[in-house]
Amino acid sequence: xxxxxxxxxxxxxxxxxxPQMLFQExxxxxxxxxxxxxxxxxxxxxxxxKIRDFLFAACADADCLVxxxxxxxxxxxxxxxxxxxxxxxxxxxxxxxxxxKARRPxxxxxxxxxxxRCPQYSSADEEPDYWExxxxxxxxxxxCKDKGETGAQxxxxxxxxxxxxxDFTTRRAVNLRMLERALDCVGDTIDFMVIPQDDSAxxxxxxxxxxxxxxxxxxxxxxxxxxxxxxxxxxxxTLLARYVNSVVGTPRVAVDYSSCAAPKAIPAFEDxxxxxxxxxxxxxxxxxxAGDEFSSDFTLMVNAPASGMxxxxxxxxxxxxxxxxxxxxxxxxxxxxTRCGVRVAVADVAYANGADxxxxxxxxxxxxxxxxxxxAGWNTSSNTLGTxxxxxxxxxxxxxxxxxxxxxxxxxxxxxxxxxxxxxTVCERDLPGLGLNYFDAGERRxxxxxIVAQTIAxxxxxxxxxxxxxxxxxxxxxPWKRMFEVGLTVGETL
Numbered sequence: 001x002x003x004x005x006x007x008x009x010x011x012x013x014x015x016x017x018x019p020q021m022l023f024q025e026x027x028x029x030x031x032x033x034x035x036x037x038x039x040x041x042x043x044x045x046x047x048x049x050k051i052r053d054f055l056f057a058a059c060a061d062a063d064c065l066v067x068x069x070x071x072x073x074x075x076x077x078x079x080x081x082x083x084x085x086x087x088x089x090x091x092x093x094x095x096x097x098x099x100x101k102a103r104r105p106x107x108x109x110x111x112x113x114x115x116x117r118c119p120q121y122s123s124a125d126e127e128p129d130y131w132e133x134x135x136x137x138x139x140x141x142x143x144c145k146d147k148g149e150t151g152a153q154x155x156x157x158x159x160x161x162x163x164x165x166x167d168f169t170t171r172r173a174v175n176l177r178m179l180e181r182a183l184d185c186v187g188d189t190i191d192f193m194v195i196p197q198d199d200s201a202x203x204x205x206x207x208x209x210x211x212x213x214x215x216x217x218x219x220x221x222x223x224x225x226x227x228x229x230x231x232x233x234x235x236x237x238t239l240l241a242r243y244v245n246s247v248v249g250t251p252r253v254a255v256d257y258s259s260c261a262a263p264k265a266i267p268a269f270e271d272x273x274x275x276x277x278x279x280x281x282x283x284x285x286x287x288x289x290a291g292d293e294f295s296s297d298f299t300l301m302v303n304a305p306a307s308g309m310x311x312x313x314x315x316x317x318x319x320x321x322x323x324x325x326x327x328x329x330x331x332x333x334x335x336x337x338t339r340c341g342v343r344v345a346v347a348d349v350a351y352a353n354g355a356d357x358x359x360x361x362x363x364x365x366x367x368x369x370x371x372x373x374x375x376a377g378w379n380t381s382s383n384t385l386g387t388x389x390x391x392x393x394x395x396x397x398x399x400x401x402x403x404x405x406x407x408x409x410x411x412x413x414x415x416x417x418x419x420x421x422x423x424x425t426v427c428e429r430d431l432p433g434l435g436l437n438y439f440d441a442g443e444r445r446x447x448x449x450x451i452v453a454q455t456i457a458x459x460x461x462x463x464x465x466x467x468x469x470x471x472x473x474x475x476x477x478x479p480w481k482r483m484f485e486v487g488l489t490v491g492e493t494l
Contacts, residue, residue: 002247005032005058006236007051009068009112010077011039012479013487014233014379018387019240021410022394024403029244032058042480043082043126045075052096059100059107064243066236069113069182072096077232078126080175081116090178094185101189108246110239111190113179114232115213116172117198118142118205125439125482130164137161138168142205176209179216186222193222194239194284196231196382200271207271229280230270233379234386238285241393245286248397251297252290253282253389258330258350259320261306267381268309268352274381278302278347281385285393298343298373298392301334302385303327303350303359309381312354312420321350331362338371345392347385348377354420357463360412364464375408377415387411402492409471410490412464417456418486426452427483441478444487449476452486469493 004023008015016033023031038050051072059065073090074080101107119127122135131138141157144150161168179195186193195213200206210228217226231238245251255278257263263275270277278300282289293299306324310316337344346363350356355377363369374391376384395404427438430451434442441448453476460468475489 001027002029002063003032003061004029004064004066004240004243005055005062006240007055007065007067007071008033008236009070009233011036011041012233012485014383014485015236017487018407019236021403021407022237022240022391025401026394026398026403028398029247031240032062040071040076040079043078045079045083046071048075048093051075052093055096055100056103059104062104062107064108064110065100066110066239066243067097067112068236069094069111069178073178077114080114081127081171083171085174087174087177090174091181094178094181097185097189108243109190110242111182111186111193112235112239113182113193113195115179115195115197115200115206115209115228116175117200119199120201123439128164128167130167134160134164138164139204142208143201143203146203146205146208172205172209176212179213183216183220183222183226186220186225191225192239192242193226194235195226195228196235197229197271198232199269199380200230201269202271227280227284229284229382230267230272230277230380231281231382231386234383234390237390238281238386241390242284242286244397245393251287251393251396252295253287254291254293254296254299255289256293256299256301256333258301258303258327259306259325261320261324262302262304265304265307265309265320267304267349268311269380270382274302274304274349277382278385281382281389285386285389287389287393293337293342294340297396298345299337300345300347300389300392301330303330303346303348303356304381305350309350309352312351312356312377313424315351315357325350327356327358328362331359331366334363334372335366335368338368343373343392343396345374345388346372346376347388348375348415349381349384351377351420352381353379354423355412355416357416357420360416361463364466367466369412369464369467370405370408370470372408375411375415377411378419406471406490406492409467410488412467413456413460413471413473413490414486414488416463417460418452418488421459422452422455423483423486426455431483438483441481441483444477444479444481449478452476452478456488
């Protein structure tokens with residue numbers, strides 16, 4: 001059995017629990033993660049000493065380490081946006097990877113390092129406190145600088161962000177410098193690295209940093225060993241799949257879309273055409289785009305509009321979703337490929353932040369929802385792509401299992417039941433009467449979590465009755481005590 005150690009991006013289920021779920025009941029690969037007691041708590045950073053001790057102990061007999069540099073260096077994702085650590089301190093922390101490699105030269109190390117995001121809205125929920133005051137303006141100011149625009153708008157924005165600009169840009173510079181130092185380790189200490197972009201945009205602070213780091217990758221000759229693309233929370237799964245594929249062999253993957261124009265559409269929160277992200281997500285996971293559906297190891301079926309992606313909570317009747325996309329034919333192809341014994345992974349990126357309810361209804365009515373190799377439809381396009389690809393790779397390498405089915409059912413309950421319906425419904429229907437709101441959902445396992453579980457279950461019985469008959473929610477929590485994410489456990493119906 002191969003032992004893999006994962007140091008995740010943070011403690012949310014997508015980064016901490018999804019990988020554990022996918023590796024349950026696996027006879028070929030074991031997965032070790034830090035105990036939850038040493039993980040961060042939202043903005044409260046993890047203790048570096050405890051993280052270091054975990055790595056030394058866990059990697060002593062490991063075959064692979066998948067490491068988030070945000071966790072190793074800053075103590076988690078949100079702390080990476082809040083810290084005031086020096087490059088000297090961070091450099092010492094980075095050397096832990098060299099020590100691990102020196103102690104165990106056979107250890108394969110895959111690293112994830114993010115380009116720090118710059119949200120387009122004003123909320124301090126995940127950012128420094130001043131983001132509540134000028135977050136939207138800070139983003140707009142970055143766009144102006146990136147485009148070289150000047151004038152009255154530029155001057156007005158400059159005045160609004162002036163009190164906070166030094167803090168913001170200094171931290172960005174430090175984080176960018178640490179990415180460059182990590183690049184120096186690629187090919188020696190680090191065997192492969194990905195640099196995803198969380199909530200990226202074509203212009204602005206993130207785009208500026210992306211060009212700098214892309215130039216550094218090129219100058220250092222690391223283009224084949226370090227990939228840059230949109231994403232974040234799926235990256236741990238992507239690199240876990242990469243290691244599995246390195247052991248069992250490279251999978252050949254066919255790709256098809258629900259719309260002929262979909263590969264050229266730019267998804268929400270991203271900076272490039274969908275087809276380019278698909279290629280990079282597959283490459284990062286160690287897959288090869290090759291062959292047709294019947295000569296490949298699995299087929300990635302991508303559900304996307306022709307253009308203009310909107311949120312799942314605002315399902316669209318526009319031409320790009322209707323006449324310029326053939327959803328029924330797409331669902332029929334999934335059904336027929338599955339009947340022919342072809343492994344199918346469904347990447348449902350038609351909407352941001354949730355599943356396409358029309359699609360999951362079709363899959364359930366055709367009784368193939370639980371027959372596919374993978375399904376995902378959550379958060380950003382790249383989050384979904386990476387999750388579906390990783391699950392399909394694990395299915396291909398290790399076969400079907402009860403754990404695989406539970407994770408597949410979880411995706412429907414969470415992506416279709418919660419993200420596409422329950423989140424908005426509970427926010428509008430229940431929270432005002434409880435004196436709560438989107439960013440304050442009370443206790444992790446309080447009244448809101450109970451309402452959420454009941455609402456998801458009722459909605460799933462309506463839109464996916466076959467899945468809802470066989471699986472049920474056994475636990476529900478609000479991990480960061482807000483409504484954006486949910487923590488679900490799904491089990492077989494007794």
